[in-house]
Amino acid sequence: MTKTDPESSGSDDKKNLKDLTRAELRAFVADELGEPAFRGDQLFRWIWARGARSFEEMTDLGRALRARLAGVAVIPTGAVKKRTPASDGTVKVLTELAGGASVETVWIPDWGPGHAGTIPEPDTPPEPGARAQVPRPSRITLCLSTQYGCAWGCRFCYTATMGLGRDLRAWEIADQVLVATREAPDALPTPVDPGSKPGDKGGDKVALNLVYMGMGEPLANLEATIRSIQILTDEQGLAIPPRRITVSTVGLVPAIERLIDETGVRLAVSLHATTDAQRDEIMPVNRKWKLGELLDAVRALPMGKRDHVTFEYILLAGVNDTPEDARRLVRLTHGLRAKVNLIPFNPHPGAPYARPSDEAVSAFKEALRDKGVHTYVRRARGDDVLAACGQLAGEGKVQRRPV
Ligand code: SF4
Structure with a gap:
């Protein structure tokens, strides 16, 4: 079971970046943080293409920017x-x-x-003690x-x-x-x-x-x-x-x-x-x-x-x-x-x-x-x-x- 990411349970006054379209994210970083708008594209890619759940993971953003983001924004997840x-x-x-x-x-x-209604048999039997591999x-x-x-x-x-x-x-x-x-x-x-x-x-x-x-x-x-x-x-x-x-x-x-x-x-x-x-x-x-x-x-x-x-x-x-x-x-x-x-x-x-x-x-x-x-x-x-x-x-x- 996954737990709610700590950053997702931040206070209500933090901006929920997951609820923004990419255009809105670009506007947010430009207007609220004074950063170039392309940083909004980077954030969007981290959240949706890479599934990032914390700003810490966003290693191509500078440490200072990540810290600022953590202070003003959240990336919630269910x-x-x-x-x-x-x-x-x-x-x-x-x-x-x-x-x-x-x-x-x-x-x-x-x-x-x-394969109506069944999981196919694996192509090769698993090694003893190994998890069975299900065909893709x-x-x-x-x-x-x-x-x-x-x-x-x-x-x-x-x-x-x-x-x-x-x-x-x-x-x-x-x-x-x-x-x-x-x-x-x-x-x-x-x-x-x-x-x-x-x-x-x-x-x-x-x-x-x-x-x-x-x-x-x-x-x-x-x-x-x-x-x-x-x-x-x-x-x-x-x-x-x-x-x-x-x-x-x-x-x-x-x-x-x-x-x-x-x-x-x-x-x-x-x-x-x-x-x-x-x-x-x-x-x-x-x-x-x-x-x-x-x-x-x-x-x-x-x-x-x-x-x-x-x-x-x-x-x-x-x-x-x-x-x-x-x-x-x-x-x-x-x-x-x-x-x-x-x-x-x-x-x-x-x-x-x-x-x-x-x-x-x-x-x-x-x-x-x-x-x-x-x-x-x-x-x-x-x-x-x-x-x-x-x-x-x-x-x-x-x-x-x-x-
Ligand atoms: S009651 Fe069920 S089928 Fe009807 S609109 Fe709601 S979710 Fe859809």
Whole structure:
């Protein structure tokens, strides 16, 4: 378990450098410290490309500047409370934040076809007494949280049972990437090599995808979501391409256009129903923005040749998995460059729904594919430790303490 860095628990009047974009960091060192603005670039690289957690580590900054920084600024990091590995290699990381908040981030390795739900056998057996080496995944997906709890009350979602504690700040969203990769199983490589410099090709690096699909509704915390993306995509930091970031929304219609305009990320829409009556019932957000309005907003987005929107559709047995639903879903997505991800419901304690049979899932998928809809069934990852879609709920009800 990592402990909170001593510099992270500094007094409130110190500047939190992790919450600043690179441009703001350049302005801070110039305006507040009277240093050349490029020192801001150096700081940004240390924090985000190299994962530095103290000014002491920043050896290319002079000793005097490091001492001044320690007097006026902090580089906070979340304190890992719990790390829960699942049998398929997925790891759920519970991080403690200020004010009694905590969030879950899920680290999902992918070893490619042929390894559904299992960790591959090592290529060579370990030496007696040595730790088993697990083959390197070809891709890692990190599922990030944007709020402590959630206010939107979707009936299939475990996070909804917590209520909303608070919005996360931008640095608390972006820092999950550093924390989760630090907490990755140590038999596996981290996608972020703390020793690498910006621009390093790093042949050993693993492709990293980010999905904003953890606890909370990203568009209900829009400013922090956009700012976190600006930090994570900065070419001098982690340099994650916007096309490798997917932000999921239940349909906060007025915020969709701004998110895509300002970040260029991919959009995923949680649809989960094919009529307003059905959606009103399972997703209260639909009482505010109806299906038609939501789909109009998606149709209005500028789409490049290689762009597509993803529709997430949780299959709930006997609720939204009928042949009529499949036909309506074909009609709703008609004319859109879209992909449909079917997610057989992942049960959680007290859930009022059940997962459909494999046959029902397959029939639904084929009904869509027969009509030319690009349809995939999302494999549950980490469901044995409540790390799969719709199963995140930290430590239950939100805890409220003054921040
Ligand atoms: S599905 Fe998303 S928006 Fe709905 S309650 Fe869960 S976290 Fe909130």
